[in-house]
Amino acid sequence: MTTDFSRMWIDGAFVPGEGTPRAVLNPTDGSTIAEVPEAGSGQVQQAIAAARRAQPAWAALAPVERAAIMQRIAGLIRDNADALAKLVVREQGKPITEARGEVGGAAEFFSYYAEFARRIQGEILPSDLPDEQIWIQRVPVGVVVGIIPWNYPAALVSRKVAPAMITGNTIVLKPHEETPLSALFMARLMAEAGVPDGVVNIVTGDGATVGAALTSNPDVNLITMTGSVPTGKKIMRTAADNLVPVSLELGGKAPFIVMEDADLDIAVAAAVTSRFMNCGQVCICAERILVHEAVHDEFARRFVAAAKKLRVGDPMEDATDIGPKISVAELEKVERLTAAAVTAGAEVLLQGGRPDSAPVEGGNWLTPTVLSVEDSDMEIMQYEVFGPVVPLMKVRDFDHAVKIANASAYGLSAYLFTNDFRRIMRAIHEIDFGEVYLNRIGPEALQGFHTGYRNSGPGGDDGVHGLESYLRKKTVYANHSGRAQVGLMPYGAH
Template identity: 55%
Template sequence: MPAMKELVKGVDRYKHFIGGQWVESTVKEWIDVENPATEAVIASVPNGGADDADRALVAARAAQPAWEALPPATRGQYLRDLARLILENRERLARIVVAEQGKPIQEARGEIEGAALYLTYAAEEARRITGDIIPSDMPDEQIWIQRVAHGVVVGLTAWNYPAALMCRKMGPALIAGNTIVIKSHEGTPLSALEIAQLTVQADFPPGVVNVVSGTGENLGAALVRHPIPRLITLTGSVRAGKEIFRSAADDLKLLRLELGGKAPFVVAEDADIGAAVRAAVLSRFENCGQICICNERMYVHRRIAGEFTERFVAAVEALKVGDPTLLVDVGPKFSRPELEKVERMVERATSSGAEVLTGGGRMAGEAFSKGHWFQPTVLSVEDNQMAIMQDEVFGPVVPIMKVDDFDEGLRLANESRYGLSAYVFTKDMRRMMRLVRELKFGEIYVNRPGGDAVHAHHAGIRDSGIGGEDGKYGLDAYFQKKTIYVNYA
């Protein structure tokens, strides 16, 4: 098999992984992969195009019938073998994630463990791929409803969790009998390509897993528009989701779109303030605030707002920002455009009346002269219609707003075009039951920080997407139903 990469001008130059082989791109252009902490180019990958998309999809289609014909338990064993190899390479893969994405090393290790867990969970579902036998209205007849594969799936992943998101899509797609073409974000393609290498070690049949690199505008669009794939699964921005929705319409492709969020964090007057502060900090500043379910806006009851805010700001100021290869709390923003976006949002908020309680700008000092560093920032606001309360920040910035009662907190939380995640801290069971009915979000965390379970369901509503991932409901999306009328008269 050809080598997966070569050394060019001092950095590794990767190839596409198509049909079990490392192949050169038909487009002789390259994308430099930058370390967000140092701005150093650490590798380059092909900037693929329509021909590369076609080759990958054709390879996936050729491999799919034989893959679906395998017993599900056999497909599951392949996934277990791959999960084992990922864990055996945990430290190496984690350091690749740190280098391409910028999250602290302990979080990157957790991401790699999560990637393996997604595959293991999918493998465990092999013996739970069930259908139905129902009676017919006709004599001597049964109706069988079977769950079968779609065929070829395209998986498009975001830059914030490049390894985990790949496996989150690959596991259920493959256990259902589909084959897959993955396009990781062009800024963080390395961990996906390295995991592709591990599928070779796990003896996956050629073409079952294909990984290609390129921009969304070129390669991603070509994958979505191609007639071969039946299901497109995306984790990405609202803008990207809407573009894919339009592009997929002509072929009536099925879509799973996990998009942005603007999670409210409601703290009632009866909340455990210490627990709420700890959860608010973790749920905002993990991965430098670059998580779709992050705490993005806070509504704190006026009666406890003073104490809560004082303790919260102190905890934020205690966060250690620095070299993500070390044990720090917050690393750099992913890219220069992302850094500048967050900076503009804070400047706009302060010019519109927001008060900076801590942070407010880029990190200063020699240690931060290279890289994309922004201070952990807390703002105090009074207007829920401000952009900082309505637009996703996706960075280490969070606004706090005082509310007069729980009803106001719920009302303001729902005043959003997003509907992915929400947080509520209260000890009142009646309020808990109300929020189940009244909060218009797909995922609600009560008295705890964020972090979704692999066997639950992760889904948003409104601008946060359609469909969902994880658990039995997420897995079901990777099947289609086939009904067979069996007359045995």
């Protein structure tokens, strides 16, 4: 399938942008993949207006009819999986093996949420009056704005669009300006699947212009965004002017706790995968590893040895473990955090950084770095690195580990490796994070609830609880007595 990336998708048509096209760069070699349109503020308004017009008819369809279209989308994603996976690699840089998994997930979101066609339930409550029932219905919010980051440019399209569609909403989605190609590719698949005009709209452009126009529009009923903490806070402030609800999944600083009774083979393998997948560019990555003092040195030795074996190379090759960073700016940010940690006293256990010989010339390459730290207040222990650099810290016991883990502005994902059932139960109660993984790592499950605390954002995605964001409640007092009735006021007042 060929895709014209010079046009975005508004109201069922592929249209050019009003602004100067933006180059999308391949992080593997720095080459330009495509010139992508920049939407103007007028086009943002057109997309929202199209979604507003389309929403009543879309919501009026039987849910199974909406689900049938969604299953066609899932099938088309699977039919075009190889092309889409290669496109993910070209624009984002993750290894092809990971990109194939992402595309599989992109299809699964549509299949999974299509199954809710017969599962969105209301409630019937008894009334205080005779011959009357109280119904609480779950109804669509209306028009949704979805904003996604660059680290999962295909899967996150589905993560926002699929729940919006099954609940009878329409959506305007903005992919990140550095990785818009997967979304535009998927727009073609949605059009082929028969998505009615205006139900899904994909507009491209930067956050300052397009994102701001979307989130400040009073005709929007929900904003769902995955991205950075500063952007999330800005969106909340903007949305407050129109009292628009928001669901935000922001950054993470996941603690990875290893106790002295853990199976070190399993813990080391899990830590390596969690830290270095997608070049460390995942919000649930192990961002700080806390190891019991009794096994710290042995864990560190094995972890460094395993990290040394990882292959940094061309992400189109199946043998590659780590691809390039998404951009030069992101690469330099990781370098600054690493240098600051070393200056502050971190010991280098594995010296990474830019390789002497680049796997592919022009790419944004970083090899793994492992640091040993003693101070949990260091910047690298508090701020999200989002790259192939990880600090290890020795902890005295479980209480010490939990204290350090919770002393964070973030609260998304946390990991614990132990075989002590009492510690496991304590962790469930005491680790103050939205997701806790016990003796395993992510990714999160479709039927779970991907949610965080504190700066990781309010709201969340996935499962029945993620679906709740896309629904609002309507209370109906259904009187069938045939006579006028007046309800009692609360607390016995008349």
